Amino acid sequence: MRKTFLPFSKPSIQEWEIQAVADVLRSAWITTGPKNADFEVAFSRCTGAEFSIPMTSETAVMQVLARAFDLKPGDEVITPSMTWVSQPNVICLNGAMPVFVDCDRDTLMITADRIEAAITPRTRLIVPVHFAGGVLELDKIRAVAAKYGVPLIEDAAHALGAEFKGERIGKRGNVMFSFHPIKNITTGEGGMFATDDKALADRVRSLKFHGLGVDAYDRQTHGRAPQAQVVEPGFKFNMPDMQAVLGITQLKRLDEMNAQRGAISNLYRQRLSEIEELTPLARPAYDYKDSYHLMVVRLDPDKAGMSRDEFMAALKALNIGTGLHFRCVHGQKYYREKFHIPAGMLANTEWNSERILSLPMFPGMTEEDVNDVIDACKQILSGK
Ligand SMILES: Cc1ncc(COP(=O)(O)O)c(C=O)c1O
Structure with missing residues (x-):
């Protein structure tokens, strides 16, 4: 028998990464700032995503997207039941209904056929999960989403660094990532929305920060316009820089x-x-x-x-x-x-x-x- 307990998961954080976090803590700016801007660039370089928007968790990303896609009572969202509770909970919190689709018995992922069979006139979103390290059969799932004109949001909590047909997950479409401590990289807690849709990216940026119509940090002004006004009510899900810097160091080691x-x-x-x-x-x-x-x-x-x-x-x-x-x-x-x-x-x-x-x-x-x-x-x- 082992002498010491072997945990099921353990984050890998090296001394130089701890130093990088300490440097931010000693700097004049610890909330959303230059390290967030750098994390966005590094994440887009890693995945190929056009826009990368950090938030406090993937659950927060889903909540913002529910708002951005105007999810409301009567809407249905196709998603697996073999998943973490966070996304079904967000669907329910918005008064919509999760329509659970059975997974493949051996990959634990949902398939295009099963998604198509679950589509109704009330289907508002399709949220499948790349499971455990495996990758969804994206071309078929994208084709079903396009056929019915239903937005597809990939849950890639497990899939940072994974690829489908030579393309990194996150390069195309609307994709959510998690940086919870057991994930492939961690920021303590944290999430990222990756998208190739500029209008959606702008809306999400605003919604993650009070709906002010600006981001929590502007690269040009090194702050944000104090005169910014609420365009629509939003959330407070911006990631602090002391976490973003860990995201940057972790990405280097992905x-x-x-x-x-x-x-x-x-x-x-x-x-x-x-x-x-x-x-x-x-x-x-x-x-x-x-x-x-x-x-x-x-x-x-x-x-x-x-x-x-x-x-x-x-x-x-x-x-x-x-x-x-x-x-x-x-x-x-x-x-x-x-x-x-x-x-x-x-x-x-x-x-x-x-x-x-x-x-x-x-x-x-x-x-x-x-x-x-x-x-x-x-x-x-x-x-x-
Ligand atoms: C499949 C899946 N989706 C979503 C999440 C939620 O991520 P977060 O904890 O960053 O909100 C997790 C986290 O464990 C997950 O495993």
């Missing part, structure tokens, strides 16, 4: 950190082939580049003779941390009571929701760490 994640993932996949009770996610067959965000496996409870929750508890007792991405949204109290989705309607989502867990995955994990995880799994499953 490729290196994703490569480390990739090596860990390959090692896991080799070793997991020795354990018949655990199955990793399938890799999509189309041309894409993974971001290796999470190492999700499914436990076969019949073969294991125990539930997923019991297995996670047993791993914890052996000093191995795990995560759960995700407990299906429609199975959670509020959604169960409000939407009454019959059992079996989202069969793949429910099947996985009972079986998935995320094994430790973060840059800096060693081969020995992976071996410890595999040994612990084997020990539990052999009943010794």
Whole structure:
């Protein structure tokens, strides 16, 4: 058994990055300022996005977009139930209805066919999720969105650095990213909206900062016009510079950190082939580049003779941390009571929701760490 606890995730922040944050703290400007402007440039260079707008979280990005797209009661938003609760919650907070679409059983992503089948005259947005490091089949999903004239907003919380057919996620369309501490880069908390739509970018910039019709920081004036007036009521979701500077330093290390994640993932996949009770996610067959965000496996409870929750508890007792991405949204109290989705309607989502867990995955994990995880799994499953 491991002597020390192996967490399921750990941010990778080096001394020079801490120094960069300290420099901002010692400077005269700690809220949205020059480091935000530099972060936008660096992010656009990394993803190819025309406009990159930092905010306090991806959930905040979704709230701003709900406003920008005028989401209102009676509207429907097509999205997976196999996701984090943040975006369905924002949909509900705006009085609209999440229309949950079942995911593929082995990639945990929703597909163009299933999205098309869920479209009605009330569909206002399509919000699919690039899952765990895998990438949605974007050309088909874009074609469905275009066919019905419904805006597509990609949830790329897990997909920074990932690519579809040679193009980075974020280069095209409307894409949301998260910088929560378990993500591929972190700013403590934080999010980014990437878009190629200038009018939408201008509106989002204004909405993220009180609806003042200006950004929280203007590069030319090194501040913002004090005379700015409210054009429409907006939010207060601008990112402080002490976080933006961390975004800049982390972005410099993105490729290196994703490569480390990739090596860990390959090692896991080799070793997991020795354990018949655990199955990793399938890799999509189309041309894409993974971001290796999470190492999700499914436990076969019949073969294991125990539930997923019991297995996670047993791993914890052996000093191995795990995560759960995700407990299906429609199975959670509020959604169960409000939407009454019959059992079996989202069969793949429910099947996985009972079986998935995320094994430790973060840059800096060693081969020995992976071996410890595999040994612990084997020990539990052999009943010794
Ligand atoms: C798929 C997905 N979407 C959205 C979010 C929300 O991101 P944030 O925590 O930055 O609001 C997360 C965060 O965990 C996520 O995993």
